[in-house]
Amino acid sequence: xxxxxxxxxxxxxxxxxxxxxxxxxxxxxxxxxxxxxxxxxxxxxxxxxxxxxxxxxxxxxxxxxxxxxxxxxxxxxxxxxxxxxxxxxxxxxxxxxxxxxxxxxxxxxxxxxxxxxxxxxxxxxxxxxxxxxxxxxxxxxxxxxxxxxxxxxxxxxxxxxxxxxxxxxxxxxxxxxxxxxxxxxxxxxxxxxxxxxxxxxxxxxxxxxxxxxxxxxxxxxxxxxxxxxxxxxxxxxxxxxxxxxxxxxxxxxxxxxxxxxxxxxxxxxxxxxxxxxxxxxxxxxxxxxxxxxxxxxxxxxxxxxxxxxxxxxxxxxxxxxxxxxxxxxxxxxxxxxxxxxxxxxxxxxxxxxxxxxxxxxxxxxxxxxxxxxxxxxxxxxxxxxxxxxxxxxxxxxxxxxxxxxxxxxxxxxxxxxxxxxxxxxxxxxxxxxxxxxx
Numbered sequence: 359x360x361x362x363x364x365x366x367x368x369x370x371x372x373x374x375x376x377x378x379x380x381x382x383x384x385x386x387x388x389x390x391x392x393x394x395x396x397x398x399x400x401x402x403x404x405x406x407x408x409x410x411x412x413x414x415x416x417x418x419x420x421x422x423x424x425x426x427x428x429x430x431x432x433x434x435x436x437x438x439x440x441x442x443x444x445x446x447x448x449x450x451x452x453x454x455x456x457x458x459x460x461x462x463x464x465x466x467x468x469x470x471x472x473x474x475x476x477x478x479x480x481x482x483x484x485x486x487x488x489x490x491x492x493x494x495x496x497x498x499x500x501x502x503x504x505x506x507x508x509x510x511x512x513x514x515x516x517x518x519x520x521x522x523x524x525x526x527x528x529x530x531x532x533x534x535x536x537x538x539x540x541x542x543x544x545x546x547x548x549x550x551x552x553x554x555x556x557x558x559x560x561x562x563x564x565x566x567x568x569x570x571x572x573x574x575x576x577x578x579x580x581x582x583x584x585x586x587x588x589x590x591x592x593x594x595x596x597x598x599x600x601x602x603x604x605x606x607x608x609x610x611x612x613x614x615x616x617x618x619x620x621x622x623x624x625x626x627x628x629x630x631x632x633x634x635x636x637x638x639x640x641x642x643x644x645x646x647x648x649x650x651x652x653x654x655x656x657x658x659x660x661x662x663x664x665x666x667x668x669x670x671x672x673x674x675x676x677x678x679x680x681x682x683x684x685x686x687x688x689x690x691x692x693x694x695x696x697x698x699x700x701x702x703x704x705x706x707x708x709x710x711x712x713x714x715x716x717x718x719x720x721x722x723x724x725x726x727x728x729x730x731x732x733x734x735x736x737x738x739x740x741x742x743x744x745x746x747x748x749x750x751x752x753x754x755x756x757x758x759x760x761x762x763x764x765x766x767x768x769x770x771x772x773x774x775x776x777x778x779x780x781x782x783x784x785x786x787x788x789x790x791x792x793x794x795x796x
Contacts, residue, residue, distance in 0.1 A: 369397070374437035374696040376401060376416065380423050381442025382409035384743040384753065385672050385688075388680070389442075390414035392688035398696050401435045403428055410743045411442075426450045433459040440650065440695045444472045444670050445551060462695045463650035463670055470646070471670045473549045475580050481665055484645055486638055488665045489657070490539070494546065494579040497534045497567065533564070534571055536581070545582045546570055558616065560584075587659035590666070591625050592675035594653050595639035596690045596700060603640050604690070604703045606683060608632040611655070611675050614716070614786060617751050621712040622773060623678050623705070626766050627658065634663055642668070651691045674714065674753070679703075681739050681758045682710040709761030709769055713780050717748040718787040725754075731783045732757050735776075750787045757784075 369375050375398065379386045382404025390411050393400040399416035403423060412418055417435060421428030424447045433439060438460040448465050455465055470476045481488040536544065542564070548557030561567050561581070570579070590613065594606045610625040611618055625632070639654055653673030655666040676687035685693075685701035693700060715732075725748075733740045737760035745754055759776050763769040 368437075371698070373398070373698045375399060376436040377692065377695045378403065378432040378436040378439040379411070379442055380429060380432070380439060380446060382406070382411040382415070382418075383442055384410050384745075386411035386442045387414060387743060388677075388686075388741070389672065389688045389691060392686060393692045393696075396689065396692055396696070396698065398692055399436075400692075401432055403432045408746060410745065413744070424450075426454065430454055430457075430459070438462050438695050438697075440691060441468075441671060443553075444468065446472070448472060463648055463652075467646040467648040467650075468670055471668055474547050474552070474667070475549045477668050478580065480642075480646075484641055486641060486665055487661075487663060489582045489585050491580050491582045492537050492540065494571070494574065494576050494581055496537045497571070497581070534567060535564075536567070540581070540583060542567075543584050545584055546574075547580050547582060548574075549578050549580060585657045585659065585661065585664060585666075587657035587664075589625070589627070589658045591627070591631075591635065591656040591658050591663070592621070592653065592673065593635045593639055593656070594651060594673055594676035594679070594687045595636075595643060596651050596687075596694060596703070597643040597648055598694050598700050599649055599697060601644075602700055603643055604700050605636045605639055606676060606679050606687065606703045607705055608635050609675055609678065615751060617716060617753075618674050618714055619716070619786070620714065620777065621675050621678055622769075623682055623710045623712075623761075626769070631658065631663060638663070638665065650694055651687055674756075677741070677756050678710045678712040678758055680741070681760070682707050707760050708764055709772075711759045711761055711773060711776055713757045713759070713777070713784075714753055715742075715755040715757060715784055716787060717750050717752040717754055718785050719748060719750065721748045722746065723748065728783055729755075732780070735759065735779055735783075737761075 377398055378401045379389055380403045382402050386402055387410035390400045391414060401417045402411050402415035403419040403421060404411060405422045407420060419428050419432045426447060433454060440462050448469055451465055455461060470480045478488060478491045543560055543562045546559040546561055551557055559570060561570065590611045591608055592611050593608050596604045607623055608625045610622040612620050635656060643652060651672050653669040653676060657664045657666050672687045672691055679686040683703055683705050685703060689701060729740060729742055732738060739758045740755065742755040748754055757780060761769060761772050763772045
């Protein structure tokens with residue numbers, strides 16, 4: 359059996375001097391920047407040398423993120439490993455954990471979060487509010503009834519008063535239907551791998567349901583009721599090794615073609631809604647004994663606040679924290695993994711708007727001129743991920759803008775004005791109207 363990797367040198371403050379991250383996209387790219395500012399070396403496992411995080415990594419292990427042998431190599435270079443996303447082979451990584459490799463969050467805490475079905479089961483167990491759901495198997499037609507088997511009784515005739523059937527019972531024809539209490543439309547979600555609208559299918563009617571059943575691996579999908587929400591909200595929460603919990607401010611998110619378009623801080627809701635969201639986060643973190651950064655997406659509407667999805671990592675909805683708060687979500691993740699104390703998550707500006715720069719065409723352009731114009735906007739901070747190829751809907755970067763308004767009415771007007779400024783430079787795919795996303 360392999361021996362545990364040697365412990366790396368620790369800094370004078372007791373924190374780890376180096377950590378690892380599995381994944382090399384834009385989240386790891388921003389994580390590497392935060393690590394550098396904290397004096398922590400970040401080693402990255404990623405499949406390509408031109409992935410965004412490669413240029414900022416202390417070293418690279420060039421391999422797919424599900425290559426467990428490569429993760430073992432990564433562990434030899436650092437004291438603890440975290441993940442850029444949840445698409446990881448948890449069962450295979452258990453072998454490394456048994457050898458002494460430290461994963462943060464722990465694999466035990468990640469296990470119920472890597473599948474949308476297990477997320478829903480967890481929320482039900484904790485009595486936390488979420489849309490009603492069922493596994494896709496629940497809509498299958500009932501099994502045909504088994505023919506009656508008379509066995510040896512047939513030789514001696516049926517019991518008194520009971521006629522022996524002369525033909526086998528025929529199965530009744532049954533059409534797949536939604537379980538009791540559900541009605542169209544419903545949302546179908548792949549349990550694993552869905553993001554940015556991928557792995558989700560709205561089912562408007564019976565024909566849509568039957569088409570999904572004909573195409574999909576039934577055990578890999580769930581159905582959820584459509585929630586009549588007024589806003590989509592998000593919260594990034596943190597829990598360190600000592601059990602301390604901190605939550606960044608609640609934000610409003612807006613989607614375009616099922617991809618996050620913009621994020622508004624602060625969310626235009628009353629304090630009670632934010633307090634409830636923080637209680638939900640604390641309940642989840644504590645119940646899972648979760649160490650790390652956890653992101654929660656909510657629906658908010660007539661049914662109150664409901665959990666939409668959970669992401670065991672930093673999240674697109676938390677990018678605003680880089681400019682808007684005393685510490686960013688990426689700094690907090692580095693701190694937690696390295697064993698440093700949490701920093702303040704309080705805001706340092708009145709408000710912020712984060713706009714995702716989504717691809718609007720297929721191109722290999724670096725959009726230099728558009729980026730320069732975006733960077734010149736007052737109060738703007740541009741983060742360009744350096745991806746080599748643009749595709750419609752692909753996240754190529756994001757722009758954060760400082761908002762000065764304090765009242766809800768003034769902030770709504772400022773949001774509309776600032777979005778128009780961005781749209782005049784960076785178009786939104788498929789929308790001739792620059793204010794469509796507002």
